[in-house]
Amino acid sequence: MGFFQHLVQGTFPRHWLLLAAVIQTGSWLGASEPAGESGGFVRIAAGSFTMGSPADEPGRRADEPLHAVTLTRAYWLQRTEVTGEQWRAVRAWALDNGYPDLPPGRNGSAGGGCGRHPVTEISWHDAVKWLNAWSERDGRVPCYTVDGEVYRSGVSNTVACDFEGNGYRLPTEAEWEHACRAGTPTALYSGPIIHPGRAPLDANLDRIGWYAGNSGGATHPVGLKQPNAHGLHDMSGNVWEWCWDWHGEYGSEPRTDPAGPASGAFRSSRGGSWGNQASRCRSAHRPEHATDVRSRRVGFRPAHTCDQPPGG
Numbered sequence: 519m520g521f522f523q524h525l526v527q528g529t530f531p532r533h534w535l536l537l538a539a540v541i542q543t544g545s546w547l548g549a550s551e552p553a554g555e556s557g558g559f560v561r562i563a564a565g566s567f568t569m570g571s572p573a574d575e576p577g578r579r580a581d582e583p584l585h586a587v588t589l590t591r592a593y594w595l596q597r598t599e600v601t602g603e604q605w606r607a608v609r610a611w612a613l614d615n616g617y618p619d620l621p622p623g624r625n626g627s628a629g630g631g632c633g634r635h636p637v638t639e640i641s642w643h644d645a646v647k648w649l650n651a652w653s654e655r656d657g658r659v660p661c662y663t664v665d666g667e668v669y670r671s672g673v674s675n676t677v678a679c680d681f682e683g684n685g686y687r688l689p690t691e692a693e694w695e696h697a698c699r700a701g702t703p704t705a706l707y708s709g710p711i712i713h714p715g716r717a718p719l720d721a722n723l724d725r726i727g728w729y730a731g732n733s734g735g736a737t738h739p740v741g742l743k744q745p746n747a748h749g750l751h752d753m754s755g756n757v758w759e760w761c762w763d764w765h766g767e768y769g770s771e772p773r774t775d776p777a778g779p780a781s782g783a784f785r786s787s788r789g790g791s792w793g794n795q796a797s798r799c800r801s802a803h804r805p806e807h808a809t810d811v812r813s814r815r816v817g818f819r820p821a822h823t824c825d826q827p828p829g830g
């Protein structure tokens with residue numbers, strides 16, 4: 519039976535359907551993504567959700583009050599944390615193109631080995647400059663500026679972000695939590711936390727993330743645990759993920775497109791890491807991190823706003 523007979527009769531061999539799926543998926547991944555890229559981006563629709571946690575959630579902290587958040591922009595979020603391979607591929611371009619001080623990063627918490635561990639030992643400033651470099655390499659407009667100039671070097675505490683542009687950027691805390699929850703109200707996207715400490719093992723967290731209870735004291739290659747309904751991996755655990763927001767109280771009032779305080783001393787990060795107890799991997803947990811610290815527990819995950827596939 520030929521192709522057009524299949525077309526007319528609606529009967530396609532399985533391998534043709536798989537080929538079509540691969541071709542379609544490839545168009546989303548983009549041809550110019552760095553070597554070792556980790557599965558591309560997923561689109562998160564605009565919408566409303568309840569941010570924060572209820573008072574009876576185990577391990578909860580006082581800075582997570584429940585409140586209504588509306589996000590008016592759809593956005594894209596990378597399926598995985600940035601890997602060591604991905605970091606190095608963009609950094610190699612960046613060092614020759616006006617980004618002199620991007621560090622080599624570390625392949626996971628231990629270094630060495632397979633490049634699909636999340637990159638660590640990169641500060642908040644390193645992360646946003648790397649995102650600007652990736653944007654420039656892909657012909658996009660960099661999101662981060664200082665006094666109107668593209669943020670490529672040095673360390674500034676007056677960085678501005680263009681959330682409407684087409685460049686790569688960090689998610690806001692609200693974007694991160696909206697994407698992580700994928701409609702779930704529970705402590706984790708896989709359900710409640712039963713055991714908030716390091717032990718005994720929490721079954722719901724064990725399914726989705728690497729934390730102190732199951733990591734063996736180290737990062738693991740990205741994408742090995744069960745993703746959420748959007749297809750996002752390792753939102754809980756493996757490495758903390760830098761967000762845009764200066765850390766501060768967000769209160770209990772409804773908010774639209776919140777992006778944190780105008781200034782501050784620390785930035786928020788999300789999701790917990792290989793070295794933390796279960797309660798710190800909750801969807802609502804929101805600690806602060808000093809922006810210039812390069813930690814073996816902290817990495818990041820790129821976002822972008824526009825409906826333009828990476829590399830397109």
Ligand SMILES: [Ca+2]
Binds near residue numbers: 759788
């Ligand atoms: Ca993570």
